[in-house]
Amino acid sequence: MNAQPILEVKGLSRAFGGVKAVNDVSFALHRGEIVGLIGPNGAGKTTLVNLITGVVPPSSGSVLFDGQDVTYQRPWQAARRGLARTFQIVQPFPEMTVLENVAAGALFAGRAANRADAEAQALEHLAFVGLAQDAHRPAAALPLPGRKRLELAKSLAMRPKVLLLDEVNAGLNSGEVDQALDLMRRIAAQGITILIIEHLMKVVLTLSQRVLVLHQGRLISSGDPASVVQDPQVVEAYLGSKFAERQRRMTANG
C-alpha cells in the first residue's frame, strides 16, 4: 500500500462573518479506509465537506488530494479528480430518468467515452445499489430511500477515489439503514476510501475504522470508535458537562 494519504486536510478554517464554522481542522484519510465524521448539529460537518470539495473556499489552510494541492479547486474539478460526495439533501436531476441521472455522473466525471457507454455503466451501478428496476422512471418519482441510493449510484458512476457521504442514512427507517450499511460495506470492498458524515451512531460504530469528532468547528477527538465514544470531551459535546461529570464518576467507581 502507498503510505501517502489519499486526502489530507491541513489547518483548514472557514469563518462566516464572526462565526468560525470550521476552525483549524487537520486530518488525513488513507487509501481504503472508512472514517466516520460525527458531531452535534451545527458542528461544521457539512461546511468541512464543502471546503474539501471546493463549494466554498477556505479562509485558511489547505487540502491535498493524492499529494496535489487542490485547496482552491472548483467542485467540478474535484469531481473529475475522483473526489465525489453525496448531499445531505438529495440533489437529483428531477425531470431526467434515474438512468440518465447516473449516466451524467459517468459521462462527466467518470470514464465513460460517450452517452451509450455512460448508460451501460449506469445500469451496472444501478444494479449494484438495487435500483435497476427503476432505471427508466423519472428521478422525481422515487421515494426518499430510492433517492438516497440514486445519489449513491451517481457518486459511484463518477469512479471516485474518495467518497464523502453526507448523511446518506438520514430519514431512513432501521430496515433501510441495514440495507444501506451493507451497501457501504460493498463499496468499501471495491477499495474506495469513504468518509461517512453521520448522526446515526449505529452506522458510524459498525462501519468506521476510525472516527473524527467535530464540535463548534474544532476537531475535539479522533481514534477508534470504542474509545472515542468514551472520551469525556465527546460526551460533553453531545450531552453536556453535567452528564460528562457523572459518567466520569461512574467509570472511576467501576
Next chain:
Amino acid sequence: MRSSAFFILSMLVLAAAPFIADNYVVRLCTFLCMYAALALSWNFIGGYAGYPSFATAGFFGLGAYAGALTQNLGFWLPLPWLFATVVVALFAAGLGFAILRMKGHYFAIGSISIVEILRLLASSWAQLTGGGDGLNVRILPGGPDYAGRVFLYSMMAVMIAAFITMLCVDRSRLGFGLRCIKQNEDAADMIGIDVTSYKTAAFTLSAMYCGTIGAIYASWVAYIDPSDAFSILLTLKVPVMTLLGGPGTVYGPILGAWVFVLLEEMIWAKFLEYNRAILGAVIVLLIFALPGGLLRMQWRRKWPSSVFGLPGLNRLKESR
C-alpha cells in the same frame, strides 16, 4: 419520424415560394425563416440551459450594425454577414462570463439591459452609426424579385444551420450537460460539469445566429435605426415563440415561430387597431393552456422521446 418528414416538406414549400407565389408571400416566408432561426437560437440558452435570456435584440441589432457598416465599406455580400456573426459571437462569449453569474430574474433583467445599453450606444455614437437618423445600407442590385429570393434563401440557410447545430447539441455531451444545469446547477457542478464554460457556450450559440440574421435583415430592409435594430418587442417575441412551440426541443422553436408569425399576420390584417392587444391575449391563453408548448400536447405521446429530447415526457407517461 413524422415531424422530420413535415420539416423537410415545409422546407421545400418555403424554397418553392418565389416560383409559385407573389412577393408578399415571399416576404412572409422570409420572416418565417428569420423568426424560426431566432427562436432556435434562443432555445440554446433558454430551452436547454434554462436561463431566461432577453438579449436576442441586442445580438440582432449588433449584428445588423456590424453587417451594415462593413457592407457600406464595399465588401462582397456574404462577407459582412460572416463578419457580423463573428463579432456577435465574440461579444456574447465575453459578456457571458460576466452576466451568467446571475440567475433567474436577475439574469433576465441583466440580459434585457444589454439591449438597452447597445441601443443607447447606437443612438449616441452618431459619427459611426448615424445616430437616431438611422443608417442607409447599400441596396442589392438586381431588382426586387431577385433580392427577394436572395434574402429568403439566405435566411433559410441560417435557419437550417441553426437547426443542424441544435440537432448536434441535442445529442452531444453539451446538450446533456445543459439539461443537467437547467434542472440543478449545483448538482451539475458536483458531477463534474464545468458549468461556467457550458453556460458560456450556450450563450454564445444563442447569440451568433442572431448576429447573422441581424446582418441579413439590415441588407434586406436597406435601412436600420436604433429603435428598429434593438427593439424591445423583438427581444420579448422570440422567447414567447420558443415557449409556445416547446422549449428544449429541436422542432418546438420552429413550430412556435411559425404559429406566432402567421397568427400575428392574420390578426394584424383583420384588426388593424387592436392587433397588439388581441395578439397579447391569444399568447397568454396559449401559454396558459399549453405550459410545455405545442410540441408537448397529448398527441405527442406516440413519438419517441429521444428524438425530441423531452425530459418532461416520461413524467407525463408516469402520471397517466
